[in-house]
Amino acid sequence: MQEVKEYTPLIVAFCCNWCSYAGADLAGSSRLSYPANVKIIRVPCSCRVNPMFILKAFQRGADGVIMCGCHPGDCHYTSGNYYARRRMSLLFSMLDYMGIERERTRVEWVSAAEGAKFANVMNEFAKTINELGENKRLEDLRCK
Amino acid sequence: MQRIGVFVCWCGSNIAATVDVERVAEAVKSEPGVVFSTQYQYMCSENGQQLIRQAIKEHNLTGVVVCSCSPRMHEATFRKTAESAGINPYMVEIANIREQVSWIHKDIEEGTEKAIILARTAIAKVNLNAPLTAGETKVTKRALVIGGGIAGIQSALDIAEAGYEVDIVETKPTIGGRMAQLDKTFPTLDCAACILTPKMVDVAQNEKITLYTYSEIEDVKGFVGNFSVKIRKKARYINEDACTGCGVCMNACPSKKGLNEFNQGLNNRPAIYIPFAQAIPNIAVIDPQQCLKIKNGKCGLCAMKCPSNAIDYTQTDEIVEREYGAIVVATGYKTIDLDKFGEYAYNESKDVVTSLELERLMNAAGPTKGTLLRPSDGEHPHDITFIQCVGSRDTSGCGKPYCSKICCMYTAKHAMLIREKYPDVKVHIFYIDVRTPGKNYDEFYRRAAEQYGVDYIKGMVGKVYPQPNGKLLVQGSDLINNEQVLIESDMVVLATAIEPEPSVRRIATLLTTSIDTNNFLTEAHAKLRPVESPTAGIFLSGVCQGPKDIPETVSQASACAAKVIGLLAKNTLKGNACVAGPDESMCNGCSVCANVCPYGAITYVDKEFRLGGGKTETRRVSQVNQAICQGCGACTVACPSGAMDLKGFANKQIMAEVEAICKR
Numbered sequence A: 001m002q003e004v005k006e007y008t009p010l011i012v013a014f015c016c017n018w019c020s021y022a023g024a025d026l027a028g029s030s031r032l033s034y035p036a037n038v039k040i041i042r043v044p045c046s047c048r049v050n051p052m053f054i055l056k057a058f059q060r061g062a063d064g065v066i067m068c069g070c071h072p073g074d075c076h077y078t079s080g081n082y083y084a085r086r087r088m089s090l091l092f093s094m095l096d097y098m099g100i101e102r103e104r105t106r107v108e109w110v111s112a113a114e115g116a117k118f119a120n121v122m123n124e125f126a127k128t129i130n131e132l133g134e135n136k137r138l139e140d141l142r143c144k
Numbered sequence B: 001m002q003r004i005g006v007f008v009c010w011c012g013s014n015i016a017a018t019v020d021v022e023r024v025a026e027a028v029k030s031e032p033g034v035v036f037s038t039q040y041q042y043m044c045s046e047n048g049q050q051l052i053r054q055a056i057k058e059h060n061l062t063g064v065v066v067c068s069c070s071p072r073m074h075e076a077t078f079r080k081t082a083e084s085a086g087i088n089p090y091m092v093e094i095a096n097i098r099e100q101v102s103w104i105h106k107d108i109e110e111g112t113e114k115a116i117i118l119a120r121t122a123i124a125k126v127n128l129n130a131p132l133t134a135g136e137t138k139v140t141k142r143a144l145v146i147g148g149g150i151a152g153i154q155s156a157l158d159i160a161e162a163g164y165e166v167d168i169v170e171t172k173p174t175i176g177g178r179m180a181q182l183d184k185t186f187p188t189l190d191c192a193a194c195i196l197t198p199k200m201v202d203v204a205q206n207e208k209i210t211l212y213t214y215s216e217i218e219d220v221k222g223f224v225g226n227f228s229v230k231i232r233k234k235a236r237y238i239n240e241d242a243c244t245g246c247g248v249c250m251n252a253c254p255s256k257k258g259l260n261e262f263n264q265g266l267n268n269r270p271a272i273y274i275p276f277a278q279a280i281p282n283i284a285v286i287d288p289q290q291c292l293k294i295k296n297g298k299c300g301l302c303a304m305k306c307p308s309n310a311i312d313y314t315q316t317d318e319i320v321e322r323e324y325g326a327i328v329v330a331t332g333y334k335t336i337d338l339d340k341f342g343e344y345a346y347n348e349s350k351d352v353v354t355s356l357e358l359e360r361l362m363n364a365a366g367p368t369k370g371t372l373l374r375p376s377d378g379e380h381p382h383d384i385t386f387i388q389c390v391g392s393r394d395t396s397g398c399g400k401p402y403c404s405k406i407c408c409m410y411t412a413k414h415a416m417l418i419r420e421k422y423p424d425v426k427v428h429i430f431y432i433d434v435r436t437p438g439k440n441y442d443e444f445y446r447r448a449a450e451q452y453g454v455d456y457i458k459g460m461v462g463k464v465y466p467q468p469n470g471k472l473l474v475q476g477s478d479l480i481n482n483e484q485v486l487i488e489s490d491m492v493v494l495a496t497a498i499e500p501e502p503s504v505r506r507i508a509t510l511l512t513t514s515i516d517t518n519n520f521l522t523e524a525h526a527k528l529r530p531v532e533s534p535t536a537g538i539f540l541s542g543v544c545q546g547p548k549d550i551p552e553t554v555s556q557a558s559a560c561a562a563k564v565i566g567l568l569a570k571n572t573l574k575g576n577a578c579v580a581g582p583d584e585s586m587c588n589g590c591s592v593c594a595n596v597c598p599y600g601a602i603t604y605v606d607k608e609f610r611l612g613g614g615k616t617e618t619r620r621v622s623q624v625n626q627a628i629c630q631g632c633g634a635c636t637v638a639c640p641s642g643a644m645d646l647k648g649f650a651n652k653q654i655m656a657e658v659e660a661i662c663k664r
């Protein structure tokens, strides 16, 4: 019991440059905090997120991965987030099949004006991952 | 191996208060590639930048990591700093330790640790960065406008006014579009011809504008700044330079049974015709399907009568090829077909007309010389019923789901014009809602309802029954009085939905730009880039982008021209440096990437590859046009061979970031 509590899960967040990364900036400038174990990777668009990146994150010991993009219809490149949405739903069902809990992955649309939403989403996601605990299923022990 | 310098900023106390900047600078020293690290109060200040420049020179740095505020804030600043010290600007990466760390984590221990991880992540990326340069292309200083309605005319005049050459390609024998067909125009009720024809003449006389009427776009190649377009000039069977537009031929022609398109087919025209008196260019055209001489070699009367010897039955289509820097689409609209709306008896009775037909029936240059007569028997009508929203806001699948936007206003206009000219005629209007936002628009509608005694009935029409006595029985519901109504009318006018001109589908394909489910052209951003298409160098003007009235069309046309002028004013275009590109040895030419690219940046070429032993093979591989690619990365993920990658956000770089973050 003691051990589980000390373990801080690791969360990787892919954010598109135009909306969600800006939303994260706004959360920052509005001083809306979310757990420090959330680490952001900036990509030009959600459609740049290759499922391989997410698999890699789990393999290297991430406990949750979240992808954020512009709201449907608002993608800077018009249709990128639609591609991303389709790809992620496929990937997530595959992960599900592999026994990775569905709650460990998430897609959220966060606009550049939604600093509060960004912080809320991250708080909530971190809470879910905390409850799920360590992800051991896909983690590659050789990487340890 | 890179030689990386790490620069940790305090941002005054913004960062330094909750991040131990010294510890961050110290901790990254052992990271691979790092040869120098330091911290300073304000990195973005002149002194801070000088510190970076100096370190680059002193330590022969090849890469820079700045741990500071968001890259959205100062990435450009630090890239310039690096460039001025002689290294490629794309060798700089930012670790965002302000918005993502110091401002949201109050615990110094926690914040410092996260800052170190973010710094390591940026370092991992820079280790894989490569110098990038944005490509440059020249701009052809000439614009093409497709469609010569009021939208195309206004855009062309504005572009020409700024000093650039413009060509207009129009499918019809004359420019003018739908506005030329209108009688009077809301909200001021000035005659359409009086305000439009002077503009048409301006187009004809403008030295910078070349008109290709009765012409079509055959092919489009190239990209922003460098389009190459083939235009098909259809045979008019007239020598354009000789024809003076005298019209003698029209009287001579014995084949007079062609449908007069300009009058919406309400009367006939000869096989050789000038669409209307003020047509630009004012030159005849022969309809080859109808001409007896062209069809079976018998006749030739017009050539005998033409005083200018302008007629040439042997003329053929001509293909012209021209270069453009920008293309404006202004292809406008048509009213929808009413075949699916049998309940309104449009195909059964001549006295059921569309609003556009009514415009011609009220126009002094129309088939009845402006006297409103019942089409079936030429009698004066006493009772007219209008039905709004025919095919608009219709989710049944027969019509269009959208609001055509102009019908409420033009129906009020029609009602007012009729009541003004023929006070004895009763006018009823069935409507679902009356929508009249716009300057002086609601006032206009209220005038129709209150001052002109127009009978507005809120409700839908169920059916129109043609009666044996020639009248039309309109059966509808009155929702306000909650009753069924039956109105005996002499004419029924259908405010028919408008839809994009169908040829726009082909145009959009040729231009690799997108259309929505209703065939309206899509703008680059619905709110912020409303006159640009998602494809660079293609601009949108008028109703082809969405329903609009004339004031809105003209505003958009001028906005569109401003964007075109902005583009043509440049000598060269600097592209985006973070573009996609394939590893040709892995690409199998499958086309998957081209299918997802929102900008049509990807094409294919056959290339020869050495196989060793003196053998070669030719394979189809993808090619990304650097001037068009916007760097979204959609193609990189779609590529099943893993051949496509994005510079600046390469697979390896992002993987390295993931690894750095996950390292415990």
Ligand SMILES: Cc1cc2nc3c(=O)[nH]c(=O)nc-3n(C[C@H](O)[C@H](O)[C@H](O)COP(=O)(O)OP(=O)(O)OC[C@H]3O[C@@H](n4cnc5c(N)ncnc54)[C@H](O)[C@@H]3O)c2cc1C
Residues within 6 Å of the ligand: B146, B147, B148, B149, B150, B151, B152, B169, B170, B171, B172, B175, B176, B177, B178, B179, B182, B184, B185, B186, B187, B215, B216, B217, B330, B331, B332, B333, B334, B335, B355, B356, B359, B406, B410, B413, B498, B501, B503, B504, B507, B541, B542, B543, B544, B548, B549, B550, B551, B553
């Ligand atoms: C019944 C009715 C009454 C109206 N009354 C009013 C009014 O009173 N006041 C008002 O403000 N608005 C009114 N309008 C709206 C007005 O007609 C439009 O706002 C205006 O005509 C839009 O201009 P446009 O140039 O976008 O399109 P259009 O006028 O349709 O012009 C498009 C042009 O492009 C050409 N074209 C199409 N496809 C191609 C192609 N593939 N290649 C080359 N050329 C092509 C067409 O031949 C046409 O000349 C009315 C509309 C209707 C239907």
Ligand code: SF4
Residues within 6 Å of the ligand: B579, B580, B596, B597, B598, B599, B600, B601, B602, B624, B628, B629, B630, B631, B632, B633, B634, B635, B636, B646
């Ligand atoms: S990165 Fe985007 S814009 Fe560039 S070629 Fe790939 S899909 Fe097209």
Ligand code: SF4
Residues within 6 Å of the ligand: B582, B586, B587, B588, B589, B590, B591, B592, B593, B594, B621, B622, B638, B639, B640, B641, B642, B643, B644
């Ligand atoms: S998807 Fe990949 S393999 Fe297919 S054509 Fe594009 S780059 Fe080549």
Ligand code: FES
Residues within 6 Å of the ligand: A016, A017, A018, A019, A020, A044, A045, A046, A047, A068, A069, A070, A075, A076, A077, A080, A081
């Ligand atoms: S740019 Fe944000 S999802 Fe495409």
